[in-house]
Amino acid sequence: MKLLDLLSSGDNRLFTRLTITGGLAGGGSAVLLAIVNAAAEQIERDAVDEVNWFLAGAFIAVAAIYFLSEIYLVARIGAQIENGINRVRTRLLDRLANADFARIERFGQTRLYESITQSSQIISQNSQLLAHAFRSLLLVVAVMLYVLWLSPLAFFLIVAVIAIGTTIYLRMGKELSACYHKLGEAENNLFERVADLFYGIKEVRMSSARSNALHVAFMATSTEKEDIAIKAHDLTFRQQIMGMMAFYILLAVIVFIVPVYSPSFSGTVMKVSTAVLFMIGPISSVVQSWTVLGMAESAAIRMSTLDADLLDMAEPIADGNDALVRDDFSHIRFHEVTFSYAHHDPYHGFELGPITLDITRGDLIFITGGNGSGKSTLIKLLTALYRPTEGHIEIDGMRLGPQSIEAYRSLIATVFSDYHLFSHLYGQGEINRDEASFWLHLFELDHITGIEIPPPREAPQGDNVAKPAEHPRFVRKDLSQGQKKRLALISAILEKRPVLVLDEWAADQDPHFREKFYRVILPELKTRGQTIVAVTHDDHYFDAADRRLHLDTGQLRDITASSSVTPDGRV
Numbered sequence: 001m002k003l004l005d006l007l008s009s010g011d012n013r014l015f016t017r018l019t020i021t022g023g024l025a026g027g028g029s030a031v032l033l034a035i036v037n038a039a040a041e042q043i044e045r046d047a048v049d050e051v052n053w054f055l056a057g058a059f060i061a062v063a064a065i066y067f068l069s070e071i072y073l074v075a076r077i078g079a080q081i082e083n084g085i086n087r088v089r090t091r092l093l094d095r096l097a098n099a100d101f102a103r104i105e106r107f108g109q110t111r112l113y114e115s116i117t118q119s120s121q122i123i124s125q126n127s128q129l130l131a132h133a134f135r136s137l138l139l140v141v142a143v144m145l146y147v148l149w150l151s152p153l154a155f156f157l158i159v160a161v162i163a164i165g166t167t168i169y170l171r172m173g174k175e176l177s178a179c180y181h182k183l184g185e186a187e188n189n190l191f192e193r194v195a196d197l198f199y200g201i202k203e204v205r206m207s208s209a210r211s212n213a214l215h216v217a218f219m220a221t222s223t224e225k226e227d228i229a230i231k232a233h234d235l236t237f238r239q240q241i242m243g244m245m246a247f248y249i250l251l252a253v254i255v256f257i258v259p260v261y262s263p264s265f266s267g268t269v270m271k272v273s274t275a276v277l278f279m280i281g282p283i284s285s286v287v288q289s290w291t292v293l294g295m296a297e298s299a300a301i302r303m304s305t306l307d308a309d310l311l312d313m314a315e316p317i318a319d320g321n322d323a324l325v326r327d328d329f330s331h332i333r334f335h336e337v338t339f340s341y342a343h344h345d346p347y348h349g350f351e352l353g354p355i356t357l358d359i360t361r362g363d364l365i366f367i368t369g370g371n372g373s374g375k376s377t378l379i380k381l382l383t384a385l386y387r388p389t390e391g392h393i394e395i396d397g398m399r400l401g402p403q404s405i406e407a408y409r410s411l412i413a414t415v416f417s418d419y420h421l422f423s424h425l426y427g428q429g430e431i432n433r434d435e436a437s438f439w440l441h442l443f444e445l446d447h448i449t450g451i452e453i454p455p456p457r458e459a460p461q462g463d464n465v466a467k468p469a470e471h472p473r474f475v476r477k478d479l480s481q482g483q484k485k486r487l488a489l490i491s492a493i494l495e496k497r498p499v500l501v502l503d504e505w506a507a508d509q510d511p512h513f514r515e516k517f518y519r520v521i522l523p524e525l526k527t528r529g530q531t532i533v534a535v536t537h538d539d540h541y542f543d544a545a546d547r548r549l550h551l552d553t554g555q556l557r558d559i560t561a562s563s564s565v566t567p568d569g570r571v
């Protein structure tokens with residue numbers, strides 16, 4: 001059962017402890033029932049008119065054991081469930097962070113979001129109910145042992161009813177589980193529609209046709225979800241009613257039929273009936289939680305499938321040659337590198353290369369080319385986010401591989417065309433205030449924002465646990481698109497990495513700042529020794545580069561030094 005795997009994560013001792021405590025709580029209930037039955041029997045038999053201190057004392061002692069075990073059990077199961085969820089969520093995020101970028105690109109964002117947040121929420125929200133059901137199950141087991149002691153005939157009758165009931169239940173449960181699986185998928189689809197509406201609200205407002213089409217799609221998905229949910233509720237209620245009916249039939253058999261055919265049973269009929277009535281509550285709790293368990297199990301399956309998928313997508317990274325990748329490298333070389341996107345339709349695939357290219361430290365290189373010519377793909381290869389389909393990349397003669405990829409990436413700062421401006425400057429080490437002010441001023445942002453650098457952290461006192469480090473952050477991020485992009489570039493510059501890779505950075509800058517970028521900022525960075533590779537469409541400024549590499553449907557040519565193109569296509 002995936003839910004159990006997810007929650008135990010190898011800690012079987014805790015489950016043993018929970019079972020023992022659950023046994024104490026359930027057994028306690030059964031013993032309490034036995035004491036009450038014994039006291040009632042004594043009153044009926046001897047007509048006592050004073051307190052039976054022995055039974056009363058036993059009742060108080062067992063009640064105390066029951067109370068303490070129950071409290072421990074409910075608290076621990078809740079904690080165990082939350083721990084398990086937290087562990088899996090953290091693992092999923094870790095795996096996501098280390099997954100191969102090209103495969104993550106193809107992976108549905110919705111599925112990631114759903115599994116990481118919604119599935120864990122389903123399990124978490126129902127944790128108390130599941131804890132209650134676990135305790136109820138153990139109580140039923142304990143009371144059944146008591147019934148066995150009272151009357152083996154009654155025990156076997158009840159077991160037979162439970163066995164038949166369970167078989168019918170499991171059959172119905174299979175259908176219900178399939179129904180919940182479909183419900184999960186329908187919820188995913190619905191979420192995708194809502195996300196379309198939310199993220200595309202501007203486009204939706206601008207087109208009534210799009211708005212109507214989205215509305216129709218939303219309604220269809222929502223109705224589909226409604227139908228499946230109704231079916232799921234219907235099946236659930238049928239299951240519950242079937243369970244209850246089984247018990248009423250059992251009671252009727254115990255009270256009306258068995259005493260007629262087994263006269264010796266009449267002495268214990270009251271006690272057995274009380275026990276059956278006593279179990280109805282816990283059994284219905286187990287029955288009701290069955291549905292929840294089904295939902296939690298299917299949420300756990302979704303989380304575990306995602307976990308396995310992400311593990312399978314893990315990027316091969318290994319310890320080893322990192323130290324050989326030097327900050328003061330002198331060359332990055334592409335050797336006959338090709339890259340193709342996996343595409344089920346062979347007529348729509350795209351292949352970049354083969355590319356053989358030398359990037360010398362300190363170069364200022366522009367990459368140009370039409371839309372879809374492969375510029376961003378080349379950038380993703382250069383930044384080692386994509387791995388070449390064929391050929392390889394070398395840095396100072398060392399071939400990039402799992403051992404060196406992380407160190408290689410740490411040489412490169414980026415602003416992609418679909419960059420993300422983080423709320424804080426995570427992992428950028430210490431930021432020099434003067435340097436930050438210099439760049440903010442040069443980028444003409446010093447009057448609207450700044451960088452807030454947190455004071456150094458104090459060492460933890462005594463037993464206090466060290467707080468996580470505060471990160472520097474931009475004072476304001478709610479700026480225009482062009483201004484935000486300037487912040488992203490400042491953030492990349494402050495990373496102080498030897499290579500800067502920019503994808504159409506100037507696309508949304510005004511003419512004044514575009515000019516400043518090509519004529520002032522890039523030269524400033526170059527004089528500081530920065531190697532820059534920038535994708536650009538700004539033909540007015542092509543002369544600002546040392547080299548211009550032009551892409552045409554995946555083929556690269558050196559435009560600056562066409563003469564240096566060798567017959568075999570080397571650039």
Ligand SMILES: Nc1ncnc2c1ncn2[C@@H]1O[C@H](COP(=O)(O)OP(=O)(O)OP(=O)(O)O)[C@@H](O)[C@H]1O
Pocket residue numbers: 105341342350369370371372373374375376377378
């Ligand atoms: N994730 C992807 N999966 C499949 N094909 C892709 C993917 N990304 C890009 N492509 C295809 O690869 C080709 C090159 O895309 P790329 O983004 O590298 O072009 P580009 O030169 O950067 O274009 P633009 O100037 O429009 O940004 C295009 O035909 C595109 O359809």
